[in-house]
Amino acid sequence: MEKKNKTIKLIISVLIIAVSVLLLAGFLGGKDLMYHLLNRGDLGPLTREDIRYIEAETPEATSKDGTVNSADWKETYPEIVTTMKDNANNYTVVSYLEQDPYLVNVYEGYGFAKDYGSARGHEYCLEDVAKTERPHPMANCLTCKTPNFAKLVNDLGVSAYTMDFADVMSAMEESVSCYTCHGNDAGNQGKITITHSYVLKALGDNADTIDAATLSCGQCHIEYYFTPSDKETMMPYDSVEAMTPEAILAYYDSMVMPDGTVGFYDWVQESTGAHMLKAQHPEMETFLYGRHAAEGMNCADCHMSIEMAEDGTVYHSHYLASPLDDPNLLLTCAECHEDTDMTDFVHRLQDKITARETEVGNRLSDFKDALAAAVSEGAASGEELDAVRKLYREAQWYFDFCYVENSEGAHNSELSGRCLDLAEERIAEGMELLGKE
Ligand code: HEC
Ligand code: HEC
Ligand code: HEC
């Protein structure tokens, strides 16, 4: 009895000391202690295992088209709704055309030569598509901006893509939101639902080979084209194996256009006569061939930090941050990168890729000028010019695949480097045919 009392006293004393130390450290350390508590000290950062997934009833949709929107989910998931709205905090835009003036020359004759700004937070999707100076003749431009358009396609089928842009735009209610990645089913433990129909059309059963969280982003952060017949948004591959820049180029090269010519193109460039391709933002393709996908990681692992609310709720922040801007996310890198200064590591790698981009981009612009000059001089035969046009189309494609990928080499520096190598090879070959180098 005596012994038991002593043990209890000892435990209580230890507890009191521990709590005092914590309180004192909190008083002196302030935010620092909070930070360590959030990340559970030696236990490391919060993980999916700490999330308590719930089954919640789907609230009644207040939207006109039946999509359950973020406001509808506010009571069930206040933190998720708030953090998703925080994407409005990412609002700066850099003009790529001012930053890299050679692009204006390379994209000549296409909308991107007029207006091409960097991406910003999801909250701005609708605003930015409305105000771009690039032309948007039909509603298909809304594919990657709003759940309301995905719903329209799901309701009407492919005819939605060719509807008038302005008419459809006026009925759009939200930028990227819950329905985009969860359908109306977010209450079902936050299960991912792919709502963009072309993803499943293109990939079929192979969609299952991609982590759902990655594919949720891969509904938009991908290379895509509009089918010549229906102007339907489509992915140029049917499996992960066919997502390399080389395989996608081969896919475009072998497509039969409505007029019977072979080879898909986004535009015909007047000064060179070349059939040109514009790459979009192949984040998913680039990532899937990189080191982290091989490690079994998904997009959420680095772009959605796992946080704890004051009441103890653990959840994925839906603020899609750069991991370098979020101490919580940076902490997760240490599991494999140990004490590497990740910001420095990533920036160095990006600096290397962007420096080469500038070099190759300027050379591509010179190549274009040389080809345009040969076309206007008229000394070379049509066949000779076509051979150079093909090299120019390919060089621009490989260059673009690297340039427009938003991580600037961080997702997969090997692939980015390979694209620049391939572009350089095509430029050198073309210049030689033109007798320039
Ligand atoms: C751009 C895609 C996207 C949007 C938009 C989105 N989510 Fe998520 N959501 C995800 C991903 C990815 C995960 C994490 C999946 C995983 O565990 O890897 C997730 C997880 C969840 C979870 C599971 C719990 C958790 O925190 O992991 C819930 C619940 C959820 N989301 C609700 C919502 C609600 C409500 C909205 C709208 C306010 C929303 N989501 C908007 C992609 C999205
Ligand atoms: C419905 C299409 C769509 C989906 C799905 C989507 N995005 Fe986006 N995302 C966009 C668009 C469009 C932009 C650019 C918005 C703008 O600039 O107006 C963007 C911008 C971003 C940005 C900001 C880029 C920058 O340079 O600041 C990040 C980060 C991002 N998305 C990450 C993700 C992640 C991670 C997922 C999956 C969880 C995801 N997105 C899912 C369409 C989408
Ligand atoms: C291993 C971590 C990691 C994974 C996994 C990852 N990314 Fe990234 N991502 C990064 C880093 C690092 C950057 C560069 C951030 C910077 O420049 O500040 C980046 C940049 C981006 C950007 C540009 C936004 C910005 O703020 O610079 C987008 C968009 C993006 N990633 C989307 C995705 C998508 C979509 C996936 C999944 C297909 C994905 N990422 C998977 C680490 C990751």
Ligand code: HEC
């Ligand atoms: C599960 C293990 C794992 C985690 C977690 C992880 N990485 Fe990596 N990462 C690797 C491996 C393996 C490599 C390849 C070897 C190397 O370069 O160290 C790599 C390489 C990289 C590269 C170079 C990629 C390239 O293609 O050159 C970057 C950038 C990177 N990691 C960023 C991050 C960031 C930022 C985080 C945290 C947000 C992170 N990693 C988390 C395993 C991981």
